[in-house]
Amino acid sequence: MSEILLEVKDLEVTLDGSPILSGLNFSVDEGEFLTILGPNGSGKTVLVKALLGLLPYHGELIWHKKPVIGYLPQGLNQMSVRDMPLTVKDFFALKKLDRDEILKYLSLVGLESGVLHKRAAHLSGGEFQRMLVAWVLASRPNVLFLDEPATAVDVAGGETIYSLLRNIWQERKLTIFIVTHDLNIVFAHSTHVLCLSRFGRRCYGAPKEILTPEVLSEVYGADVKFYTH
């Protein structure tokens, strides 16, 4: 049996006077691959930020073990590095990593040493996203939070990112929290799913057990077409 890593009790987050999340309870075991699912505006990103302590909240967040957290925020894309001559090597040097370590993490995500001297803004969307994963892993986290890690890449690129994360998760025994609104990802990769909706309907559990068409239509508030694989 795996142990409980995080307990969330009666979590409430209010932004500019309007409640975004309230009365949220769930717990996450060590080694889970948890997808936080929900339509736009359901509070997925807000939940992640509250869990990371980046937003004020009410309620309790109990970490049973002190996590080493790695975080890929939403909206971190190549626009963010366009305004400076930042090579891939420079980007890793912000963490004081030497060349050998950088190459080790790059190879983990399938990037070759040739990218080292390229500008981060000149990588392809998929390469950039994989570089970010490598960069986050370089702090040796045991808990990863990824907010829409595949928005900037095409479908095939997104699939690569998710299989990559799945492999790394298996090899390194990480606990992963992924925010997405892509249903296919949930079934293909996650062990657990937490769904949020604007209508207060929530669910938590193993995807194949809880994600019935009825639940999904309640969460998304409309007919959702999807097929299990």
Add this chain to the structure above:
Amino acid sequence: MTSQLVLSLISGVFIAGSAAYLGTLMLSRRMAVVAGPLGHLALPGAALALVYGFSISLGAFPFVVLGILLIWLLEIRTKLQMEALTAIVFATGVAAAFLFLPIGKAEAALIGDISKVGVRETIASVILGAVVVIAVNRSYSRIVLISIHEDLAKTEGVNLKLYNLVYLLAIAIIVALGVDLVGGLMTAALVAIPAAAARNVSKTLVQYGLASTAFGVVSAIVGILSATFTSLPAGPLVILTSAVIFLITVPIAKV
């Protein structure tokens, strides 16, 4: 070479060099233009200094700090875009300066007057310029991380408040010193132009910082020396030199 020229060159080199280095961070954070309104806000302080006969930078500094607080508070309170605030603050600083600055004395406050810099001001420029360069160098990677993504920086353990404070203080010092060299009208150019030129020719972050500092230093030397030969004011010549450097880098720009 007269000792006055040596003093002017030393202070010019330290002010322009440290401003150009800090400018690389300001350009990365899209804040280069902020030095403009801050320079304008320094004008009333510079005016007071001229009227009562003390150092322009000394008079400018408290007004720049006030300006930074003002822009920061206005942005939080009104959520107006930086450019709107810039427009408001720009003109207000100039207008306030002319309340008590005799127009005949305005030249030094508006376009700088490094050619009459004294020993004490030179020592202050050297020390403060060096402090800014060291502080910026020590916090460079963290401030770059903050400009890439604030939340990313936070979760990587960067103390945002501390480094934003260091960064803003560095800006305040540089703008106050910059008023001495190029006056309140052109401080934005002092940080923005060398950094923009450096961005054109640099492949890496280290090259970026070095090239910008070098361009700043060269602009100061060429500007101040040509001022003594032409008896034109040094401030505009320093800025024009850096503009020429920028133009030279345009055809070889790495985008």
